[in-house]
Amino acid sequence: MHEMALCRSIIELCREQAEQQGFRTVKTIRLAIGTLSHVEPQALEFGFDAASRGTLAEGAVLEIERPPGQAFCMVCEATVPLAQRFDPCPRCDGHQLIVTGGEEMRVKDLEVE
Numbered sequence: 620m621h622e623m624a625l626c627r628s629i630i631e632l633c634r635e636q637a638e639q640q641g642f643r644t645v646k647t648i649r650l651a652i653g654t655l656s657h658v659e660p661q662a663l664e665f666g667f668d669a670a671s672r673g674t675l676a677e678g679a680v681l682e683i684e685r686p687p688g689q690a691f692c693m694v695c696e697a698t699v700p701l702a703q704r705f706d707p708c709p710r711c712d713g714h715q716l717i718v719t720g721g722e723e724m725r726v727k728d729l730e731v732e
């Protein structure tokens with residue numbers, strides 16, 4: 620399951636950061652989960668609850684940003700918004716698109732104690 624694997628890597632990252640920076644508790648985790656990634660924020664929050672139990676990130680709040688999908692259209696030679704991965708270009712209806720945004724899944728920031 621996608622979300623559980625992501626939760627585990629988030630917690631792993633918290634551990635590494637805690638070792639480097641010497642904090643004990645993670646209060647807030649700010650994440651960027653692009654709208655084109657296959658991660659459901661709700662499933663992520665749910666999975667995180669379970670995965671973080673007994674770790675330094677237990678009880679941490681997830682603040683999830685949703686960067687919108689974006690692609691570069693080779694026909695229009697322009698960056699266009701992309702609601703879904705395999706949607707055509709909203710300008711020319713073509714499919715010569717390179718996804719440039721909205722696929723990211725990353726931790727932006729940790730608030731720690």
Ligand SMILES: [Zn+2]
Binds near residue numbers: 695
């Ligand atoms: Zn186009």
